[in-house]
Every structure is written in C-alpha cells, then in structure tokens.
Amino acid sequence: MPNLTVDIAPGRKNSLVLKNPVMPASGTFSWGIEFARHFEIEALGAVVSKGVTMAPRGGNQQPRVAETPAGMLNSIGLQNIGIEACISEMAPLWARWDVPVLVNIAADTVEEFGEMARMLDGVPGISGLELNISCPNVDQGGIEIGQDVGASARATRAAVRNTDLPVIVKITPNVTDPVALALACESEGAAAICAINTVLGLAIDSRRRKAILPRARGGLSGPAIKPIALRIVYDIAKAVRVPVIGCGGISSGEDAVEFLMAGATAVQVGTATFANPRALLDTIEGLEAWLRANGVADVNEIVGCALPAPTVAGTA
Numbered sequence: 578m579p580n581l582t583v584d585i586a587p588g589r590k591n592s593l594v595l596k597n598p599v600m601p602a603s604g605t606f607s608w609g610i611e612f613a614r615h616f617e618i619e620a621l622g623a624v625v626s627k628g629v630t631m632a633p634r635g636g637n638q639q640p641r642v643a644e645t646p647a648g649m650l651n652s653i654g655l656q657n658i659g660i661e662a663c664i665s666e667m668a669p670l671w672a673r674w675d676v677p678v679l680v681n682i683a684a685d686t687v688e689e690f691g692e693m694a695r696m697l698d699g700v701p702g703i704s705g706l707e708l709n710i711s712c713p714n715v716d717q718g719g720i721e722i723g724q725d726v727g728a729s730a731r732a733t734r735a736a737v738r739n740t741d742l743p744v745i746v747k748i749t750p751n752v753t754d755p756v757a758l759a760l761a762c763e764s765e766g767a768a769a770i771c772a773i774n775t776v777l778g779l780a781i782d783s784r785r786r787k788a789i790l791p792r793a794r795g796g797l798s799g800p801a802i803k804p805i806a807l808r809i810v811y812d813i814a815k816a817v818r819v820p821v822i823g824c825g826g827i828s829s830g831e832d833a834v835e836f837l838m839a840g841a842t843a844v845q846v847g848t849a850t851f852a853n854p855r856a857l858l859d860t861i862e863g864l865e866a867w868l869r870a871n872g873v874a875d876v877n878e879i880v881g882c883a884l885p886a887p888t889v890a891g892t893a
C-alpha cells in the first residue's frame with residue numbers, strides 16, 4: 578500500500594501530519610459531526626469546520642444558492658454558532674476523534690483575527706486554524722481583507738502571534754495577483770496556503786428580471802472553477818516554500834492527483850460532497866488506486882512534479 582502521509586505544517590511547533598492528503602472544504606462539511614454518523618470520519622486526512630465568527634450569525638437572506646452549469650453560486654453569509662459555542666460544544670466532540678480538526682475563522686477586522694486565534698489556542702480538539710480572508714458574501718472583513726496584500730499580511734501576523742497552532746491562510750481567486758497575497762502571508766508566518774475560495778459570479782432570473790441571489794453576487798464553486806484553482810495552485814506553489822492546499826472543483830482521485838502534480842501537498846473537496854456524500858472517501862480511494870496503478874510508493878513523490886524545474890542562476 579502506498580504511503581499517503583503528508584505534513585502540511587513542517588517545522589512548526591505543532592506539526593500537522595495527516596494520514597492522507599484529503600480533507601473537506603470549509604462550509605461544505607458543517608462541523609463534521611453530522612457526517613461522523615454516516616461514515617468513518619477518521620478515514621479523512623483532516624476535518625475543516627465551517628467558517629466561525631466572533632458572534633453567532635444568522636447568514637444572508639434566502640435564496641442562498643443558485644445552480645449554474647458545472648457548479649453553483651452561494652451566498653450563505655457565514656451562518657454559524659459563534660466562537661464560544663464552537664469551543665464549548667464542538668471542540669469536546671472533536672477531541673474524541675483520531676483526526677485533526679482545523680477551524681476556519683472569519684473575522685471583521687485584522688485585530689479580531691488575532692483575538693480569535695488567541696481564544697482557540699490550546700483548546701483540546703483543535704489542531705490548526707484556517708484564516709478565511711476570502712469570503713465574498715459578507716460586508717465586513719472577508720474579501721475586503723483578502724483582496725489587500727497589506728491587510729492579508731497583517732491578519733496573518735495577528736493570528737500567528739496569538740497561537741501556537743499552525744495557521745493556514747485561505748486565499749481568494751478574486752484578485753489579479755494571488756501569488757503576491759500568498760507570499761505576503763507566508764512572510765508573516767503562515768504554515769500553509771489554501772487556494773482557492775469561491776470565484777465571484779452572478780446568476781440572473783430572466784423571468785423575474787433580477788438577480789437570483791438577494792445580494793446579487795455569489796461565490797462560484799464546483800467543477801467550473803477547477804482550471805482556475807489549478808492555475809492558482811501552480812503559480813503559488815512555484816513561488817512559496819510552505820505547503821499549498823488545493824481546493825476548487827475536486828471530486829475524484831484523478832482530480833486530487835492533478836492538484837498534487839500542480840504543487841499541492843493536500844487537497845480539499847467541497848461542492849462535490851453535495852452531489853455525492855461519499856466524495857471525500859471516493860477521492861482518498863481513487864488517489865490510492867492511482868498511486869498503486871502507477872507504481873508510486875509515496876504520494877509526496879508526485880507533489881509538484883508538473884512544476885517547471887527551478888532554473889539555477891546563470892544557467893537560464
């Protein structure tokens with residue numbers, strides 16, 4: 578059986594060694610607890626929580642989703658129970674699992690990212706943080722911070738200074754230069770970069786002559802965004818030294834292989850789970866089958882194999 582173990586926070590005080598490189602994408606797996614009733618949650622490399630905010634949120638007005646060709650638009654608006662209930666109600670359940678849980682945090686301000694990181698530091702059941710500086714569906718924080726290189730760097734610094742947990746920063750694709758964002762976050766101590774969050778889109782209801790979603794814009798996800806996600810993972814992986822976690826349109830082992838080849842050390846499966854609740858397990862099994870069929874003994878061997886060979890100064 579090939580080795581599937583990967584380390585997504587090498588050299589950090591608290592490393593994040595995963596038994597395989599496959600985890601859910603935030604917001605598509607709820608708290609994980611509901612899924613634990615239906616399948617072997619500990620088969621996953623990690624669990625990623627839905628986005629948590631300082632105060633509980635009710636989310637945006639309905640409808641919050643619209644189906645599109647090869648994907649969907651969502652405008653959930655970070656509906657969640659708030660950080661205190663996450664710590665008191667969810668973390669004790671997570672602590673019983675033999676799978677690391679990463680908490681996805683969304684703050685309104687740079688300072689609040691630091692405050693939330695401090696509150697989650699050392700909580701049993703929480704193994705890492707994913708900073709959501711890329712949510713397109715809220716008025717404050719989110720993409721406002723994530724589209725600004727300086728603010729993204731400051732949010733990363735605020736979180737990293739307030740916790741020993743590995744801090745993964747999740748990047749928006751809705752900028753001209755996602756690599757600049759990734760480099761800024763890496764330089765402020767991000768343990769890994771997750772790419773990508775949803776791509777801004779719009780759907781119109783021609784009968785009602787208006788946008789389907791009440792806020793008009795929504796975040797596009799699913800197979801439609803896979804080539805965009807692959808391109809951004811590839812570009813970021815060429816530039817940074819920390820691990821990259823690929824996300825966007827992944828639904829199979831073959832998709833996972835492509836992201837690993839483009840430079841991702843691990844992958845997240847999101848929208849695919851809505852159509853196939855076993856998509857995460859299928860991705861793990863498909864990845865393992867691909868490695869076996871291609872005589873690859875260790876999944877790390879294919880990470881970045883499609884990236885251009887580094888040019889040595891003076892030889893280019």
Ligand SMILES: Cc1cc2nc3c(=O)[nH]c(=O)nc-3n(C[C@H](O)[C@H](O)[C@H](O)COP(=O)(O)O)c2cc1C
Pocket residue numbers: 602603604605627628629651653655681709712747773774775797798799800802824825826827845846847848849
């Ligand atoms: C319904 C829904 C809710 C989401 N909620 C969050 C969230 O709370 N935090 C976050 O960082 N990303 C959130 N996302 C973005 C996903 O984690 C992921 O980045 C995106 O959907 C692309 O992956 P996919 O094509 O596999 O779905 C959400 C996506 C969807 C579809």
